[in-house]
Amino acid sequence: MLEAIGVPSIxxxxxxxxAAVRLQRELDLPPALSEPxxxxxxxxxxxxxxxPSTHAVFLGAGAYRHFAPSFIDQLLLxxxxxxxxxPYQPEIAQGTLQAIFEFQTLVxxxxxxxxxxxxxxDGSTAMTEAAMMACRLTKRDRxxxxxxxxxxxREVLDTYAKNLGLSIVEVGYxxxxxxxxxALADAAKGAAGVVFQYPNFFGVIEDPRKAxxxxxxxxxxxxxVVAEPVAMGLLAPPGSLxxxxxxxxxxxxxxxxxxxxxxxxxxAASEKCMRQMxxxxxxxxxxxxxxxxxxxxxxxxxxxxxREKATSxxxxxxxxxxLAATMFMAAYxxxxxxxxxxxxxDKAHYxxxxxxxxxxxxxxxxxxxxxxxxxxxxxxxxxxxxVQKRLLGSGIIAGLPLERYYxxxxxxxxxxxxxxxxxxxxDRLAEAxxx
Amino acid sequence: xxxxxxxxxxxxxxxxxxxxxxxxxxxxxPPAPLEGGVPDGLLRSGLAGFPEMTEVGLVxxxxxxxxxxxxxxxxxxxxxxxxxxxxxxxxxAAARMxxxxxxxxxxxxxxxxxxxxxxxxxxxxxxEITGLPTVSLQPAAGAHGELTGMMMIRKRLITRDGHxxxxxxxxxSAHGTNPSSAHLCGYQVREIKSCARGNLSVSVLAEAMTPExxxxxxxxPNTLGMFEDEICDAAxxxxxxxxxxxxxxxxxxxxxxxxxxGDFGVDIMHLNLHKTFSTPHGGGGPGSGPVVxxxxxxxxxxxPVVVATRDGLRLxxxxxxxxxxxxxxxxxxGMILRAYAYIRALGPKGIRESAENAVLNANYVRARxxxxxxxxxxxxxxxxxxxxxxxxxxxxxxxxDIAKRLIDLGFHPPTIYFPLIVHGALMxxxxxxxxxxxxxxxxxxxxxxxxxxxxNPDLLKKAPVTTRRxxxxxxxxxxxxxxxxxxxxx
Numbered sequence: 001m002l003e004a005i006g007v008p009s010i011x012x013x014x015x016x017x018x019a020a021v022r023l024q025r026e027l028d029l030p031p032a033l034s035e036p037x038x039x040x041x042x043x044x045x046x047x048x049x050x051x052p053s054t055h056a057v058f059l060g061a062g063a064y065r066h067f068a069p070s071f072i073d074q075l076l077l078x079x080x081x082x083x084x085x086x087p088y089q090p091e092i093a094q095g096t097l098q099a100i101f102e103f104q105t106l107v108x109x110x111x112x113x114x115x116x117x118x119x120x121x122d123g124s125t126a127m128t129e130a131a132m133m134a135c136r137l138t139k140r141d142r143x144x145x146x147x148x149x150x151x152x153x154r155e156v157l158d159t160y161a162k163n164l165g166l167s168i169v170e171v172g173y174x175x176x177x178x179x180x181x182x183a184l185a186d187a188a189k190g191a192a193g194v195v196f197q198y199p200n201f202f203g204v205i206e207d208p209r210k211a212x213x214x215x216x217x218x219x220x221x222x223x224x225v226v227a228e229p230v231a232m233g234l235l236a237p238p239g240s241l242x243x244x245x246x247x248x249x250x251x252x253x254x255x256x257x258x259x260x261x262x263x264x265x266x267x268a269a270s271e272k273c274m275r276q277m278x279x280x281x282x283x284x285x286x287x288x289x290x291x292x293x294x295x296x297x298x299x300x301x302x303x304x305x306x307r308e309k310a311t312s313x314x315x316x317x318x319x320x321x322x323l324a325a326t327m328f329m330a331a332y333x334x335x336x337x338x339x340x341x342x343x344x345x346d347k348a349h350y351x352x353x354x355x356x357x358x359x360x361x362x363x364x365x366x367x368x369x370x371x372x373x374x375x376x377x378x379x380x381x382x383x384x385x386x387v388q389k390r391l392l393g394s395g396i397i398a399g400l401p402l403e404r405y406y407x408x409x410x411x412x413x414x415x416x417x418x419x420x421x422x423x424x425x426x427d428r429l430a431e432a433x434x435x
Numbered sequence: 436x437x438x439x440x441x442x443x444x445x446x447x448x449x450x451x452x453x454x455x456x457x458x459x460x461x462x463x464x465p466p467a468p469l470e471g472g473v474p475d476g477l478l479r480s481g482l483a484g485f486p487e488m489t490e491v492g493l494v495x496x497x498x499x500x501x502x503x504x505x506x507x508x509x510x511x512x513x514x515x516x517x518x519x520x521x522x523x524x525x526x527x528a529a530a531r532m533x534x535x536x537x538x539x540x541x542x543x544x545x546x547x548x549x550x551x552x553x554x555x556x557x558x559x560x561x562x563e564i565t566g567l568p569t570v571s572l573q574p575a576a577g578a579h580g581e582l583t584g585m586m587m588i589r590k591r592l593i594t595r596d597g598h599x600x601x602x603x604x605x606x607x608s609a610h611g612t613n614p615s616s617a618h619l620c621g622y623q624v625r626e627i628k629s630c631a632r633g634n635l636s637v638s639v640l641a642e643a644m645t646p647e648x649x650x651x652x653x654x655x656p657n658t659l660g661m662f663e664d665e666i667c668d669a670a671x672x673x674x675x676x677x678x679x680x681x682x683x684x685x686x687x688x689x690x691x692x693x694x695x696x697g698d699f700g701v702d703i704m705h706l707n708l709h710k711t712f713s714t715p716h717g718g719g720g721p722g723s724g725p726v727v728x729x730x731x732x733x734x735x736x737x738x739p740v741v742v743a744t745r746d747g748l749r750l751x752x753x754x755x756x757x758x759x760x761x762x763x764x765x766x767x768x769g770m771i772l773r774a775y776a777y778i779r780a781l782g783p784k785g786i787r788e789s790a791e792n793a794v795l796n797a798n799y800v801r802a803r804x805x806x807x808x809x810x811x812x813x814x815x816x817x818x819x820x821x822x823x824x825x826x827x828x829x830x831x832x833x834x835x836d837i838a839k840r841l842i843d844l845g846f847h848p849p850t851i852y853f854p855l856i857v858h859g860a861l862m863x864x865x866x867x868x869x870x871x872x873x874x875x876x877x878x879x880x881x882x883x884x885x886x887x888x889x890x891n892p893d894l895l896k897k898a899p900v901t902t903r904r905x906x907x908x909x910x911x912x913x914x915x916x917x918x919x920x921x922x923x924x925x
Contacts, residue, residue, distance in 0.1 A: 001795055001871065005802045005815075010791045013798055013815055014693055016662040021699040027692050028563050032782025035525050042776060046534025048549030050542055059539040062763055069457060071490055075497045077527065083506030085517050086719040088850075091902040092842055095500035096718035102446050105919040109484035115918045119720065121575035124763035152763035159737075159759030163589060163621040207474050236477045249763075258530070259550045260540030260764030261575065262721030274916070280719070285912035292443070293904040297912045303578070303615035304853075308624045313615035316576035316709070320717025323497075330446050330493055334485040336457040342466075343459055349467035371474055392543060400541050404752065423463040 049259075050397060056425040057397045058351075060375045060416025061201070062123065062150050062227045063263075066340070067420055068254040072327045082320055090285075090295045096319065097294035100282040103326040110229065110329065111246040112237030113268040118280040118296075119322040120265030120314065123249025124156040127195065127225050129278040129312055130247040130267050131157055132164070134193030134221040136276050136311070141166050144187045146211075148173045148200035149225055151405035157195075177204040177368025177377070181214060188218035193245075197225040198238055202368050202414065203348070203375025205235065212242040221245060228252055230418075231373045233332075233341025245269045254328030255321045264321035275301065278312030340419060344374040347426070348417040352376050354430035355415070362434050367412050377402070378433070379412045388413060391432050398429060446496055447920050450486035456493050484922075503903055504718070505847050511873050513800075515819045515850035515862025516610065516658060518688045518710035520789075523780065526713070526773040535772055540764040544749040550768060551748035555741045557775040558725075561706060564778075564786070565687075566697025567727035572766040573737045577685060579761065580705025580724025581616035581652075583737060586758040587703060587728060588650055588679050589620055590735045594756065596677070600649035603681075606635055608658045608854045613683055617652060629856060633659040633812040637668050644672050650679040655696070656686045658854040658862070659812055660797065660819035670700025679703065684727075687711045688866065689794055689818035692787025703728035708767075712774035723770035737761045792867035793818040796874055800863055803878040807885035811857050818866075824859035832888040834859040836895035840887065843901045844880040 007013060014022060033041060050057070052065065076082060080095060087093030087100075100118045107116035120126040131143045143161070145154055147170050154170070161168050169191070171183045179196055188194050194215040199205045208224055215222035224238040226248040238246050251263040267277060275298070283297035303310035332340055355378055356366055367379035381387045384401035391398040399413035406412075417426060441449065469478060488496070506512070512519035530536065538550055554572055562568035574580035589599040603617040607626050614624040627643050630636035635653060644651075651673045655663045663669065670680050682696050682704035688711045690696070696704055708714045708723035716722065734756035742751045750765070781789065794817050801820040805813060809825040824834040838848035838861070850862040865874060887894050899905065 001799045005795075005798045007798075007815070010795055013791075013794050013817075016664050016815060016817070017690075017694045018664060018667060018699070021667065021694050023692065023694055023698070027783040027786060029560055029783040029786065030779060032785050033779050035780070038525060038776060038780050039529070041779070042529045042772075043532060043534075045549035045552055046529075046532040048547075048552070049534045049538040050546035051533050051537040053533055053537075055546070057539055057542075059541050061541055063540050065537070065539070067460065069490065071494050073531070075494065075501070078498065078501035079508035079522075080501040080504035080506045082527075082715045082717050083508045083519075083522050084504050084718040085512070085514055085519055085716045088514075089505075089838070089842065089848055090907055091839070091899050091904055092505040092847065093503075093718070094903055095502065095504035098445070098503070099497070099500055100719075101918075101920070105445075105447065106485065108919050109482065121579060121720075122763055124760075125575065125579070150763065152760060155738075155760035156762060159586065159761055160619070162759070163586060164619070165621065205474055205477060207477060209476070232479070233482070234473065234479055236479050241477075256531075256536040256769070257539050258536055259538045259542075259547065259768040261762070261767035262723075262769055263763075274918075281916065281918055283912045284917035285907040285909060287905045287907050289905055291904055293907060295907050295909050295912050297909065297916055297918075299913070302611075304611040306615075307611045308614035308618035310611070310615045310618075313578045313582055313612050313619050314576070315578045315612050316716070316722035317720040318717075319719030320715075320721060322720075323718070327493065327497060330486050330488055330496075331456040331490070332485075333450075333456065333487045334482045335455065335487065336459075337482055337485065338479070339459060340457075343462060345469075345472065346462070346464050346467045349472065350464035371472055388543060392546060397539070397542060397546065419460050422460075426464075 055395050055397050056428060058399050058415050058417060058429060059397055061400045061414055062249060063257055064228055064252040065257055065418055065420055066230060066252050068328060069331050072254045072324055075327060076320060076324055081323060087296060094293055097282050099323050099326055101294050103322045104282060106326060106329045107266055107268050110232050110237060111268040112239030113246055114271040115274060116266055116268035117277050118282055119318040120267060120279055121318060122261065122263040122265040123227050124153040126265035126267050127153045127247040128157045128160045130223050130245045131193050131195060133273060133276050133278065134223060135166060137221060137273065138192040140190060140192035142169065142191045143193050143195060144169045144171060144191045145195040146171050146179045148179060148202060149195060149197040150201045150227055153225060176370040177202045178370045179206050181210045185214045188214050188220055191218055191220045193221045193223050195223040195225065197227060199228060199231050199373040202377045203372040204368055204370045205373055208238050208241040208243050223247060230341050230344055233337035234345055245273060250325040253325035255324050262318055262321055264318040264325050276311055279314050279317055343419040347419060347421060348374040348376065351417040351426045354426055355433055358430040358434040364433055374418055375414060375416045377412050377414050381411050381413060384411060384413045394432055396429055396432055398433065442499060445920050446486050449492060449496060450488060452487055454487040454489045456488045456490040510845055511869055511877055512847040513849045513863045513865050514847060515864040516685050518864060518866055520713055520866040521868040522713055522715040523777060526776045529776050530769050530772055548747055551741050553772055553775050555743065555748055557771055560778050561725055561727055564691055565727045566695030567729055569728040569730055569733045569736065571726045571736045572771050573762050574705065574724040574726060575762050575767055576722035577705055577707045577724045578612040578616055580726050581612055581683065582619055583761050584681055584703045584705055584726045585617055585620035587732050587735045588681060590758045591732060592649055600647055602648045604643050604648055604651045606653055608856050609654060610658060610683065613652050622649060633661055635663050635669055637665045640669055641672050644676045644678060646676060648678050650681055652681040654683040654686055656689045656817040659821050660816040661812060662817055666699045685710060686818060689790055691790045693790050703732055708770045708774040713777040714770040714773040721767050721770055723767040789867045796865040796867060796869055799874055800865055800878060804881055807882050819862055819864035821857055822861040823857055827888040830888050830892045832892050832895050834861055837861060837884055840884050840895045840898040841880060842899040846877055846880055
């Protein structure tokens, strides 16, 4: 090969790199591991993490454990899917493209919107991009966001907004855990977007119609964040309630918890948003023989064409996770998703009642009394973090201490119960919290 | 009209009422009343557009779709700047270990020590590989890393000078995400023209580098596959005027173990774990775009940061000068884990050899094809090489035709029409994964196409003919977008 190239050595190929900065030593990295040794090493590290086989886990807060039918992961391992790049050559990427087209269709149906894009990084960046889109569409630069939106999502919005000169106004929640609509109306005047979560971070089922009404009156766009999409099996879709933009996290649909990523953000919206949407779209197309297929489309919004004038800098998204979510939505389908949602609802309500009953004497209370889906906040625990620590010792991860995000909720834990938490486990949690 | 072939149907058309492809765990609690449990008017009436399928129906549908794709496991995938190297299977197995796949991101630190150990160790290894020891694993992709890095530059300048400056200089050969990320970070972009050699021109840079300029954002090796050999001077010019140097790490596969950006004047850069460090790209995502920087950037890292304490590893949220959070949770851990496994499997020698072989392969392809195709910058290149369709234009053949014909001959096409500064660019990046046999097959295919361009250009114009679908009318698709399936009326 060197002879064909006409150089004496591999080192000669690196001559364009100035000698002074060519590395003259081996990198200081651990020595190579064989596959069996690597597997053993990683297995030992995996063993240092708590998972549902070692602990009863009641954590949600934007990342949910649901049952994914076994076929999903087996198909995700079809390497034609996972070892492909972005479908730039549609003739040899019809699998990915059709799956994303089905994804866009399913997400639009799920959210009750006209359209959905091909995915975003995650829910937090989807929400942030949705807010920025609202600014472009309204030519305004202020975003109103409910404090009952996931704290990480709000932090990401703040991070982006700072550099763009967008102002962010946060609006609090009422004692029952729902959005303070009065305060929202005051803050919404002149705003580009009104952002709320459905169900909200506390698990409380907000009424999107209220936020929509406030947004419309102010000439702003309404943005619903959906971080637990299983709830859409039970609840009216935001689009059908007049919401303009939905920013969702679809991890719950067949994507492993995996310590936080990769997950699957997506933006679904009404038609009027189409030309201002960030990210990719797959569209239907016809080939030279008149046959139907799929291509990436509306690319003139995107950075590789529009450069600094693009609607977003996003390039890579969450294609494989969107495929998982597509298979999950198709598997549960028309009947299964409502059944799954109902089971979550029932289990969470059983848990809430059990915790309140067992903990009554110890002063354990339901912090927010508004209707909830599969998460709820329990209060009266003194120090939520200390209670979590105590229960960890008995093999329970009780819920999320809220003090870091809501100093006023120091005595509280956000508890999530899904279909995978067995009644026996829930009873154990209730007893442990009481003691 | 022919009977519709079920193989062409979408999942919605395959649906049949009453079919079921799921099962739920035992309903071991009593039902909770919906009345009062769901606010009035918020109960969903149904999911009419969702399909009903059996498991085997679903499996066949998605298996069929997979066969219409081309991946690295199908064959050589020389997509320039995307580094489509082989994705080791042990990494997939590791990511599926229960103690990784089922760990909740908000698990208390003491219950996630294994995950934190991997993040901490990978950060250290990326710091060593790049010579830039301050690391954030939070960004979800390359463009997200660019944005994060630019935010850190902005914050550092504000902290240092009280203002962030206004402009960012970006060479005309840059990937589109660079100007877009700079813009999203509140900067105006000034494009700087490459010199005749395809490199950054130090004199042009010196002229453009005013006190209004926050920094230079460049890719090295650049998108022409050339090492920016005046990088040290360029960095000095930027630094002397108080600016900072951002490097797009998309092309780091050429340098790992051979040269460290921290040693040639780069202040901050991102890496693409889905390129250089073998994590699979999943048909468009996921990615992972860690940011690495000099020590001066440490206070500005996104929160949280993994820190070692006497009581083990923990996530540190108390960082008053941080740019803030750029993503929920802690980054794409699944990709972080795979990249960690990749580096551990290779070790220092394997890392170096991967860069050497990537560069060797790309130069071999250049040497073998330089007579048949124009090489606009014909000298030793790094991990990728750019050809143009200049010679083939004579027969009416374009880069698109060459790319489509390659599909018929069994290869994924290179990146085409990028970088923009080369007319009809074909950007070939073989990566180190390809052996000589496969490289020779690719070269033979390219030579055959060059011959066909002369003798039978129509063959190229019609390509691909071996695929399920031929070329699409993308213009009409964009003019009248159909972005979801709708049930035919009647």
